[in-house]
Amino acid sequence: MRPTAIAALAAAVLWSAFAPGARAADPVPEIQRPPATAQAVGVVHSLRQIPEACARMEGAFTGDAAEPYRYAVVRTSPQCQPRARFVDFAKAxxxxxxxxxxxxxxxxxxxACPGQQAVVRVWRKPATTSTPALDGQGQARIYLEDARQQAAAGNVPQVPLYAAQMTVEGKACQ
Known part of the structure; x- marks a missing residue:
């Protein structure tokens, strides 16, 4: 690693460890990233895209003390065929x-308020599916009629799930 990359990684680790409002109960995330660029009030920005769920998380600081940050999960394209689902954090x-x-x-x-930050925690539940048995030609195939029979029997293959929780940490500005 280059010295600048090591310094940036060390700064990110220290910042996340001693950041105001950092949760001691948070496990180490699978994806390590430094804090995002500071965002202005009223500017909608993308937080993360999850292609397999055909979803993008976006948010904006509102400037309203009652609801300082607005967050939403939006569909990326009507033609996209999701291979994962985004579920409600409170229910999951x-x-x-x-x-x-x-x-x-x-x-x-x-x-506009350096002591305040939006924090989004993303959780992922991997699918517990197995590869279909190989047919006579050595291919793993899913046949439509077999899939319909499995669905009718309630044996639908699982897909990965995603859930996200947004909180606002730090002091509100006047």
């Missing part, structure tokens, strides 16, 4: 004990 209640993996921790500072 992801935890490592439940088979979920802490996937990403996204921190976005408020440009």
């Amino acid at each position: 209640q992801p935890s490592e004990a439940g088979g979920w993996k802490f996937n990403d921790l996204i921190r976005v500072p408020n440009a």
Whole structure:
């Protein structure tokens, strides 16, 4: 690694360890990233894209003390065929004990209020599917009629799940 890359990595680790509002209970995320660039109030920005779920997380600082940050998961394209689902965090209640993996921790500072930041925690639950048996030609195939029969029997293959929780940490500005 280059010295500048090592310094940047060390700064990111130290910042995340001693950042105001850092949770001691947060496990280490699968994706390591430094805090995002500070964002101005009213500017909608992308937080992360999850191609397999055909989804993009976006947010904006509002300047409103009651709701300082607005966050949404939007579909990327009507033609996109999702291979994963985004589920409601409150209903899923992801935890490592439940088979979920802490996937990403996204921190976005408020440009107008340096002591405030939006924090998005993304969880991922891998699918527990198996590869179909090989046929006579050595190919793993899924046949339409077989898939319909499995679906009718309630044996639908699982897809990976994603859930995200957004919080605002730090002091609000006047």
